[in-house]
Amino acid sequence: MSESILRLEEVTREFGEVVVTRVLKGIDLRIEPGEFTSLVGPSGSGKSTMLNIMGLLDRPTTGGVFVDGESTTDLDDHAITRLRGRTLGFVFQFHHLLTGFSALENVMMPAAVDRGKFTTAMRERAEALLEQVELLEHETKNVQHLSGGQMQRVAIARALTNEPKLVLADEPTGNLDTHTADRVMDLMRRINEELDTAFLIVTHEEARAESCERLIRLVDGEIVEDRPGKDA
Amino acid sequence: MKPIEFFLALRFLREGRSQTLLIFSGATAGVAVIVFLTSLIVGLQDSLVEQIMGLQPHIVVEPIGESEPPRIYEPEADEYVFTRTEPRPGRIDEIGEWATVVETIAATPELVAVSPVAFGPASAVRGQILEPIEIRGIDPATYNDVIEIEGRLVSGEYEFEDQGTIIGVDLADELGVDVGDRVRFVTAEEESHSFTVRGIFDVGASGPNQSWVYVSLREAQSMLDLSEGVTAIQVTIDDLFDADDVAERLDLYVDHELRSWQETNEDLLRALRTQSASTILIAVFVAISVALGIASVLVVTVVQKRGQVGVLRAMGGSMGTILRVFLIQGATVGLVGSIFGSVLGTALALGFNNFVRDEQGEVIFPIEPSPTIFVMACLLATLTGLLAAVVPARRAARMDPADAIKNA
Numbered sequence: 292m293s294e295s296i297l298r299l300e301e302v303t304r305e306f307g308e309v310v311v312t313r314v315l316k317g318i319d320l321r322i323e324p325g326e327f328t329s330l331v332g333p334s335g336s337g338k339s340t341m342l343n344i345m346g347l348l349d350r351p352t353t354g355g356v357f358v359d360g361e362s363t364t365d366l367d368d369h370a371i372t373r374l375r376g377r378t379l380g381f382v383f384q385f386h387h388l389l390t391g392f393s394a395l396e397n398v399m400m401p402a403a404v405d406r407g408k409f410t411t412a413m414r415e416r417a418e419a420l421l422e423q424v425e426l427l428e429h430e431t432k433n434v435q436h437l438s439g440g441q442m443q444r445v446a447i448a449r450a451l452t453n454e455p456k457l458v459l460a461d462e463p464t465g466n467l468d469t470h471t472a473d474r475v476m477d478l479m480r481r482i483n484e485e486l487d488t489a490f491l492i493v494t495h496e497e498a499r500a501e502s503c504e505r506l507i508r509l510v511d512g513e514i515v516e517d518r519p520g521k522d523a
Numbered sequence: 524m525k526p527i528e529f530f531l532a533l534r535f536l537r538e539g540r541s542q543t544l545l546i547f548s549g550a551t552a553g554v555a556v557i558v559f560l561t562s563l564i565v566g567l568q569d570s571l572v573e574q575i576m577g578l579q580p581h582i583v584v585e586p587i588g589e590s591e592p593p594r595i596y597e598p599e600a601d602e603y604v605f606t607r608t609e610p611r612p613g614r615i616d617e618i619g620e621w622a623t624v625v626e627t628i629a630a631t632p633e634l635v636a637v638s639p640v641a642f643g644p645a646s647a648v649r650g651q652i653l654e655p656i657e658i659r660g661i662d663p664a665t666y667n668d669v670i671e672i673e674g675r676l677v678s679g680e681y682e683f684e685d686q687g688t689i690i691g692v693d694l695a696d697e698l699g700v701d702v703g704d705r706v707r708f709v710t711a712e713e714e715s716h717s718f719t720v721r722g723i724f725d726v727g728a729s730g731p732n733q734s735w736v737y738v739s740l741r742e743a744q745s746m747l748d749l750s751e752g753v754t755a756i757q758v759t760i761d762d763l764f765d766a767d768d769v770a771e772r773l774d775l776y777v778d779h780e781l782r783s784w785q786e787t788n789e790d791l792l793r794a795l796r797t798q799s800a801s802t803i804l805i806a807v808f809v810a811i812s813v814a815l816g817i818a819s820v821l822v823v824t825v826v827q828k829r830g831q832v833g834v835l836r837a838m839g840g841s842m843g844t845i846l847r848v849f850l851i852q853g854a855t856v857g858l859v860g861s862i863f864g865s866v867l868g869t870a871l872a873l874g875f876n877n878f879v880r881d882e883q884g885e886v887i888f889p890i891e892p893s894p895t896i897f898v899m900a901c902l903l904a905t906l907t908g909l910l911a912a913v914v915p916a917r918r919a920a921r922m923d924p925a926d927a928i929k930n931a
Binding site: 339343346348368369372373375376377378381385387388389390391392400401402403404406407408409449453485 | 526
């Protein structure tokens with residue numbers, strides 16, 4: 292059996308010093324290569340906290356996070372940052388593209404940040420990704436001049452630049468109209484199939500969650516449901 | 524530093540147009556003030572030194588005075604005798620073996636000119652007019668390289684043959700004489716000597732123009748009753764600020780009193796040093812103001828770019844990368860500001876030279892910003908920008924990426 296891309300073992304996360312709030316209560320979870328998973332749950336259930344821990348943007352209070360079977364507990368900030376950049380991709384609700392930069396530059400950025408400079412190979416890869424998200428003709432445009440859906444597609448292309456094994460998407464369609472949201476979901480699904488990149492999509496829309504091959508439901512910091520999506 | 528860090532820094536600056544313009548303007552204004560003010564003070568000091576040193580040798584060798592008189596009391600072993608030598612009244616001290624001293628000094632590598640002189644008090648008389656003067660007996664061949672007189676002649680020639688004299692323009696006015704006229708000088712011993720005015724000089728200072736009277740060394744020795752000796756030996760070297768060191772070195776070989784111009788003009792130098800210290804202080808305060816300006820704008824930029832910083836961290840940007848991106852921004856603001864500031868400071872200096880003039884329409888003193896000032900201003904401004912960016916950069920680098928993205 293191949294190693295899980297990401298594994299959470301008895302992960303808890305607490306906030307506060309005087310009044311301690313336990314947001315995650317012993318999460319056990321494995322994300323396998325090529326999975327297309329949704330994470331649902333009501334507001335305050337701990338979805339974002341869990342996503343941050345899975346994305347190595349935050350550390351658990353107790354428990355372990357393993358990437359490709361390797362524990363991240365003892366890694367320093369530099370090692371964590373490097374691992375995150377090379378293994379994971381991120382798509383945010385508000386895209387968080389670098390304004391003032393072109394679509395192409397935004398897509399090249401994760402690779403450039405990793406290697407310290409832009410290269411021709413990076414440019415070719417970024418152009419291929421922009422073609423994949425059907426935005427190659429907008430490559431030189433400042434991202435501020437793109438529509439919401441286009442920006443989110445650039446963000447998806449950017450998330451794929453370093454060929455991550457897993458893309459973590461936090462409400463990627465939450466800020467889009469239904470039609471655009473459908474296109475973005477279809478795009479992520481297509482990339483998942485073509486490149487075998489795993490996706491974990493946080494959403495509050497049940498229908499979209501059910502369309503994924505796996506659905507994880509989080510309530511009050513605990514996984515209460517982990518099953519195949521009904522409409523997958 | 525990686526190329527991507529420069530790319531991000533410059534793009535962030537380009538993107539925040541109005542803020543960038545604001546901090547560039549602040550840095551430019553600061554550097555312009557520093558360049559202009561420093562050039563102004565340097566120009567003023569150079570002009571002052573030039574004015575004073577144009578009339579003074581760099582080093583003067585003077586006779587020590589009479590040898591110590593015999594003691595009238597022999598002290599016991601545990602006693603001390605304090606003595607003071609008073610000059611003999613009415614007698615001018617002289618250096619007898621001056622030719623040897625001149626020869627010794629001539630071996631100095633830094634030497635430009637060495638010239639023996641015989642100076643002493645006298646009066647100029649013409650009709651009922653009597654003016655106190657200083658007889659300045661010189662060796663015309665060498666003296667002009669110590670203090671230029673020939674180039675400052677307003678009429679006549681630099682010529683002393685046949686009892687010729689060169690006098691100042693004010694004295695000529697007072698006595699009502701011109702080139703070719705006869706004039707009489709009366710010494711302290713009340714001996715009268717007649718001379719022909721061969722030239723009239725204007726050194727731009729009323730004292731010398733009023734009282735300096737140049738005659739040949741031989742005539743002065745005779746008038747001042749010197750037995751072939753001279754009253755001083757004047758020296759000029761290639762860098763006047765080395766005068767102290769050269770005088771100290773020469774003191775080992777010359778058995779007379781050596782005084783550098785720094786020693787003679789101690790008060791002036793103290794005033795110049797104080798002035799320089801004030802300029803440095805002003806530059807420091809300007810730099811602090813610029814630093815605070817840059818820092819405050821960068822702090823705002825960090826807050827505005829919180830989301831982008833968070834995303835850069837999420838996509839693998841290290842804390843070091845973020846830190847350097849903001850440090851580069853600070854340094855760039857300082858560097859570019861210093862370039863524009865130097866240009867503006869130079870323009871102000873040119874404006875000063877063109878528009879600030881004395882009553883005769885002459886430049887009061889020229890301001891010429893030197894390349895050294897530009898280099899110093901560039902270094903100071905870049906360093907200031909870099910230091911100003913430290914706090915905002917550290918703040919950006921230490922940002923929690925998850926919080927930064929969430930709160931953007």
